[in-house]
Amino acid sequence: MRPSRSILALAIIATVPATALGLLTASGPSAAAASPVHTPVATAPQVVADAAVAPKHAAAKPKPTAVHHVAAPARHATTTRRPAVTESVAKPVAKPAEQSVSKPAPKPASTTPAVHTGNDYPYAGATTNANDKWGFTERQCVSFAAWRLARNGHPLDNGTQNWGSAFHWDDAARTQGVRISTTPHVGAIAQWNAGESSTVWVGGGQGRFTAGQYGHVGYVAAVYSDGSALIEQYNAQGDRNYSVMRMTAPRYLF
Numbered sequence: 664m665r666p667s668r669s670i671l672a673l674a675i676i677a678t679v680p681a682t683a684l685g686l687l688t689a690s691g692p693s694a695a696a697a698s699p700v701h702t703p704v705a706t707a708p709q710v711v712a713d714a715a716v717a718p719k720h721a722a723a724k725p726k727p728t729a730v731h732h733v734a735a736p737a738r739h740a741t742t743t744r745r746p747a748v749t750e751s752v753a754k755p756v757a758k759p760a761e762q763s764v765s766k767p768a769p770k771p772a773s774t775t776p777a778v779h780t781g782n783d784y785p786y787a788g789a790t791t792n793a794n795d796k797w798g799f800t801e802r803q804c805v806s807f808a809a810w811r812l813a814r815n816g817h818p819l820d821n822g823t824q825n826w827g828s829a830f831h832w833d834d835a836a837r838t839q840g841v842r843i844s845t846t847p848h849v850g851a852i853a854q855w856n857a858g859e860s861s862t863v864w865v866g867g868g869q870g871r872f873t874a875g876q877y878g879h880v881g882y883v884a885a886v887y888s889d890g891s892a893l894i895e896q897y898n899a900q901g902d903r904n905y906s907v908m909r910m911t912a913p914r915y916l917f
Contacts, residue, residue: 778849778885780895782905784810798822804880805829807897807905808852811882815850817917830857830878836916844915847883847892853912855879862891864909872910875901883915 789801797813798821799806805826809819819826826835832854836843847853855861855874863872881896887909894910897903 778893780884780893780907784897784905786810787905799826802897802903804896804898805832807895808880808882811895812852812917828877829854829874829880830876832878832880832916833914841916845913847886847890847912847915849883849886851883851915851917853881853883853892853894853910854914854916855912859913861911861913863911864891872899872908880916881910881912 784807786795786801786806792800795801795806795809797806797809797819799809805821805828809821809826812819821827824835824839826832832852833843833856835841836854844851855872856878857874857876859878860871860873863870879896879899881894881899883892884895884907885893887893891909891911892915893907894912895905895907897905899906899908
């Protein structure tokens with residue numbers, strides 16, 4: 664009795680060595696396919712993630728830098744224009760208007776036929792602080808004013824009338840009954856108390872004259888049509904010298 668085909672197949676399989684079956688299992692198509700598929704699947708997402716992040720990060724950096732360099736020059740150019748505009752506006756100052764205001768000095772209008780000026784003071788060469796014959800210190804404003812009054816017939820005596828320093832002359836004038844006025848006239852004595860100031864014309868323009876701590880007096884030699892006066896005096900500038908100036912004064916005596 665022949666064995667059946669099933670029995671023969673089992674017999675053949677039974678005769679195959681165990682090592683042959685192990686080789687088939689290790690190198691079979693199912694085993695070879697399972698091993699390499701796992702590695703690409705695990706690494707592929709990582710590569711894709713790096714490629715997606717890198718381009719975005721690199722492209723974002725230049726934009727702020729480019730905007731900064733474009734905006735900075737424009738801001739600098741706007742700032743540097745302002746000084747130029749300010750300078751051009753400041754150049755036309757009102758100096759021409761001040762020059763146009765100055766007018767030719769009015770001619771003296773004296774109440775006497777002639778204006779007598781000149782350094783005929785008898786103590787012009789004095790080198791000491793001796794008193795003159797009216798009781799005032801030589802080459803001081805009070806001594807020169809006393810000399811001019813004496814020449815015009817109004818001699819003073821400082822020893823008995825107590826005229827004192829120039830700042831006291833207005834008080835002495837009241838005591839002696841001498842006229843005091845704010846209007847000059849030829850022959851009057853212009854008088855300033857200590858620290859008082861008034862207008863003076865020097866070098867073609869106007870300035871300010873301020874009396875020192877002893878005050879100041881001078882002789883009115885002429886009067887201008889605008890109310891200023893031509894004043895002869897000594898020691899007006901603290902140098903004990905003679906000078907003639909067109910001035911105004913706070914008050915006039917005699």
